[in-house]
Amino acid sequence: MRLLVRFLGFLFAAGTVIFLVGVAAAAGMIWHFSKDLPDYSQLQDYEPPVMTRVHAADGSLVAEYSRERRLYLPIQAVPKLVINAFLAAEDKNFYDHGGIDFTGMARAAVVYAQNYGSNRRPQGASTITQQVAKNFLFADDEKTKVSIARKIKEALLAMRIEKAYSKDKILELYLNEIYLGLGAYGVAAASLVYFDKSVNELTIAEAAYLAALPKMPATLHPVRNRDRAIERRNYVIDRLLENGWIKQADAEAARKAPLVVATRNNGAKTFAGEYFAEEVRRDIFERYGEKKLYEGGLSVRTTLDPKVQVMARKTMAAGLVTYDEAQGYRGPVSKLDISGDWGVKLADVKSLSDISPWRMAVVLETSDQSARIGFQPGRELGGAVAKERQTGLITIDGVKWAKVASGPTRGKAPTSVSQVLSPGDVIYADPLFKDGNPVEGQFRLRQLPEVSGAMAVMDPWTGRVLAMVGGFSFDQSQFNRATQAYRQPGSSFKPIVYSAALDNGYTPSTVVVDAPIEIDQGQGGGVWRPENFDAGKYNGPMTLRNALRLSRNTVTVRLAQDIGMPLIGEYAKRFGVYDELPNYLSYSLGAGETTALRMVTAYSMIANGGRRVKPTLIDRIQDRYGHTIFKHDARECRGCDAPDGWHNQPEPQLVDRREQVLDTMTAYQITSMLEYVVQAGTATVVREVGKPIAGKTGTTNEAKDAWFVGFSPDVAVAIYMGYDKPRTLGRGNAATGGHLAAPIARDFFKLALADKAAIPFKVPAGIKLVRVDAKTGMRAGPGDTGRTILEAFKPGTAPPDNYSVIGVADADPNRMMPPGAPPDAGTIMRPGTGGLY
Template identity: 55%
Template sequence: MRILLSIFGFLFLMAVAGGAGMLAIFWHFGQGLPDYTQLENYEPEVMTRVHASDGALIAEYAREKRVFVPISAIPPKVVDAFVAAEDKNFFSHPGIDFASVLRAAVTNVVNMGTGKRPVGASTITQQVAKNFLLTNEVSYERKIKEAILSFRIERAFSKEHILELYLNEIYLGSGSYGVAAAALRYFDKSLDELNIEEAAYLAALPKAPSNYHPVRNHDEAKARRNWVIGRMLEENYITEAEAQAAWSAPLLGKSRESVDTYQADFFAEEVRRQLVDRYGEGMLYDGGLSVRSTVVPRLQDIADKALFDGLVDYDRRHGWRGPITNIDLSGNWQQALREVETPADIPWDRAVVLDTDANEAKLGLMSGEQGRIPLRFLTWARPWQKGQTLGAVVNRPSDVLKPGDVIYVKHFAELDGETLPPNTYGLRQIPNVNGGLVAMDPHTGRVLAMSGGFSHDLSKFNRATQARRQPGSAFKPFVYLAALDKGFTPSTLVLDAPFVIDQGPGLGKWKPGNYSGQFYGPSTMRLGIEKSRNLMTVRLAQTIGMPTVVDYAERFGIVDEMPDVLSMSLGAAETTVMRLTAAYAELVNGGKKITPTLIDRIQDRRGNVIYRRDDRECSLCQDVEFRNQMPPDLPDNREQLTDPASAFQMVHIMEGVISRGTGRTIAELGYPLAGKTGTTNDSRDAWFVGFSPDLAVGVYVGFDDNRSLGDKEQGASAAAPIWKEFMRGALEGTKAIPFRTPPGIRMVRVESRTGLPAGPGAQDVIWEAFKPGTIPASNDNVIDGGYSGSGNSDNSAGAVSGPGGIY
């Protein structure tokens, strides 16, 4: 008996000592541990997603691709799969699974000396402690700290919260963090769309994601998936029949190719810049913002194609600059062709010239197939020469191409109704000219489409928002608008004659001229815009005063500060496509101030709206059951920039630009449209900006290095065709709507040359818009800007408050 008592006493003392030792260890390692209570307000690094106006995804920004999903929204089959695979006693242990620890210890003792990797027994709670609060250091000290934190976490949080932390944080390979991101990455499905075998596959990944890729390591991945299915069966999460069906199912990974994603690279990058400016990079890449942008994918596709095709058309008019490179055909030309780097967003094929004869060039394609370029598809490719001029005429393919040349080609099955021989291609080259296009809702400022250049891969520089260029004659409508606000009418006569002004000491004399080099005498203000007369514009600006012109330029947001210099009236002040398009939008909307915006709404990770474009109050819009009733009227708080009647007169004048003036090639579209061309000195910049009643569009074309587009190029030839093709696509299938006429405007039939009301039998009659009491009975006064012909002109000379003046 005494011996028995001694043994029990010894064991008791050992237990006490062991317990004390354990307490000492826990006390020692429990000091200075990370604060586990921070897990209560878990906010993981979540990707920001940018959506188009129709909800389609256009961009994702993240350091870690993660989609946060609360535990209440994670399907039970996903939870069951992970618990069965990773921690079968999760819902019953206190943070440490002692049975699993003992089993792992025995296994590791048995395996000592065999070279096998030690097995672990980490619970889901321990993995949460390690992933959130500790490092991946392999040591006993880290495991002890992990165990201590696991006990504390279990006491502080519910099992559901611990699972939410685990399933949203865990790395599951291929850049995917959390089960929601992994479901999209591997199966292109949301969590609630997963079946048993797919949930089991995701649960197979935590141990070694890179070892179980569904394509590269298919057999290993399927075996591991089937093991998880077996564990789910053992734990009675699924039935035998469900397990058999899941085991027999193939493992088919599917990338996110089917996701409804649109390419709008320049637009998305501009949104990204605005988000960084507003919230900082941390919020952008980790904050899980949901951004609803204003872009309309259909219009964006039309914009990209119109600008792409228009730049190519301009480039082809100015000749061939040579191949991408030249490769040696004596080796493996197919491999050499593949190694030639080209932008990913160019929709053409790469090819190498294998041979030429009198009728065609023979091509080798990356696929190994061969093709041909007929001579008639090469005749455009005359050599480019300095000054955007052309060299000798092409008579044979060898005048353009030689064997080994690597080129871009476009396949043609038919052309203008003619069926072409198989494997027929046309020669292409990347333009070195560039441009930008903006399409905007003129009533709200919402940017519906924006293209900032030929290729985003080649250049991230956005020529729609970042390129500051002179608008040239596209600025003139605002000079004429200022005159209309001062009492002039579209029929007011302005002198079109030589004009010279002394610019000041040492600056010489400024002598503007018309593009045609001709002078046309007294002409109506309408004609000054339709035919883009420089001399009339200068005289008009001189008459109303440059301070007034400066005020209108700044009021309409074209520039922030404009020098008070007469040459500015011809569009010498630099602006952007976005700003000028917004200014034109403010003409067609009746003179209301708008702010261009690319973002409709921003929500934080919890769905709270933190930004809304339309900030007007609407008490009747809240908690309303929709029963086909009319929406409530909201206040129009837009600033009035100009007289609505003057704005309409300007719109009506610019309709004439398309009907009879510099933009008349656009008239064939058959819609009410208005706009203005713009060309700067030496044809360095080409513009066309205009609108329909509900769509404002601006197009700019030019070289990034500001060189000339060529002597014969202007807004009508380089920019207007792009604008026309965009409008053709944008308005297709819509009804023709006339421009809205404000109250008080009277439409009068006038003679186009004199601007006076037309009598019976008059020829060349047009409709003109007049404000009340301004219909002219005669046109004796001619505005000359106070210019005396001496070469000196004073800003105040000849300034009048109405349409009077001296001739």
């Protein structure tokens, strides 16, 4: 017995020594690994890379920009279902342990022993806190190493993190940081990427699938490894049921639910808004830099009106296609060997993704009356070509526009489909319409237009760009012709010249001679003889109103010569059309180069009464915390910050300190004259809108560009059409701005103003409306009827009974004077004396 006692005492002493040695060793190990632990306090100020989101004026999503697709959600915004799903999959004891789950470790060890030798993946024992420690605090190269040293550091950090932060904070960091596949970081982004839903809309099955992804997102791909993905999803559903977080019936329904993903791409989310979105992206990049754009989590509210954008895209594309088809069919996109599975071969041909409802197709067989075509199949999420094959017919009605390219009937409308199409032709087609309705199963041949152009739509009172079309297809060319293409505006620049004149003593009834003129350009430049569009035809003395209505070049040159190009250059700069305008008279006819956005901005200043506007695509930018860091509207609001609400005090007042670039009365005079251009001038096609619209056409030398710029009281638009490598659009009237650009404006205004009242342009205080003869500009007598109009005059400038004519000195006075002209009509009177010039 004594020996037993001594032996037990020895064992106890030895055990104590071993225990103490073990404790000492453990303490030493803890001290060793604690020396160079990462600084976990940085989690307090952690700002993960968050995507920048761009929204339209109505709040709809336009685009997202990021390196890591992440939306940061506070834990309070994450639904309980989603939280429970991730706890069930990763760490069901999360709210009970102190950073290390010893129970979970034991369970994992037992499961590992039971499955030893099988191919089943070992059950993990890392807690969510440990995963936070690994993902946030270790370098990328150390994260991928599986080592005892890193695991010990991970565990030590987890315990320290648990003491420093609340459970909710730790879970919030985890749910926003984890990578869940397909480029999505965090649950909010993953919900959008996989299911195109917010987290609040996820079903049990969808939440369980997302919760299954953190450990192996590539292995659980929803298409390539669908069965494995469903198996793991159902495992999470079982854990939810086991923990009592969902009901039995809900679990059974979730297990049976198919795994259907609805992925979203990274492009513009608003149809037809690609050019607008890219312009916004460039703007943000220039303001804040690359890091802020792709990681800063900015919220950008743009000026884009999605409805107006669709209208602009529709009408501009239709105008380009109409012109292009009139030039004839140029042949297929390419040729394809249609033997075997034509769908797989066609799927490899690059097609444009933003020209819906056009679709790429291949001609499978042809006859005189029709061609059977097969449409390009889509691709599944994994990249495989979809198995479904869709076909349709192109009948003779679908190719009537395609002129025969060769042979005795070259240039004539085809009499059979086989004259135009051959098997293997890769083409574009869209539904065929008759009487406004689609014909079932029949399609129309299409071709990508060679001609291009641009449209910019603006709110003239604020400078907010409502819509922008930078070309036919952004997928085809990202060059934004509305902002980056510098083209000659031609006669659409003339209102700037006339504004300078009216602002400096001239009136709409000033008479200028439309007659040949010679300009000595000096220094060996020779003699310049400007001509009107209808070369060789002149109208003699005419009012400025009529000269602008008929776009007479010689009148504009005489006017520019009279007031001086330096003054016109100052106005061009003031309106933002040009930064610097050379002092050559040819520039008064729009020979300089500018953009559609600059032109619509200039006309907006005329439309709003002469106030300067700065074009903007962005209303407001907020940082990730909701603080406004940019706001376009700089007007001061007096009385808007009443702390106690409204108590019958005077209404708030907006103080507008924007520069007055043009006299208000001058702006109305030009507006009235431009309205006359639409009613009876070169833009009469726009008159079909049936609402007050003012505007001016423009056609450059050799008809390389065709323009229309104009406005209603609330919408301004600039349109040009031309080839990217400038060449003539044609000959005669068929290639003018009135024939090509103005019809696009007509169609746009019909859509944009469809539900708007016909509000006339506002007449400013001080303007005097006087009835005058529409041709001579002289006061109308009591009995005059027929061709009289109400002309707008500033105080003291209404016409008296005598007048003089600009340009009569270098013209035949007997031929140029209107009937009843006084003998001294050849004297040029100084501006401001009340005469006609």
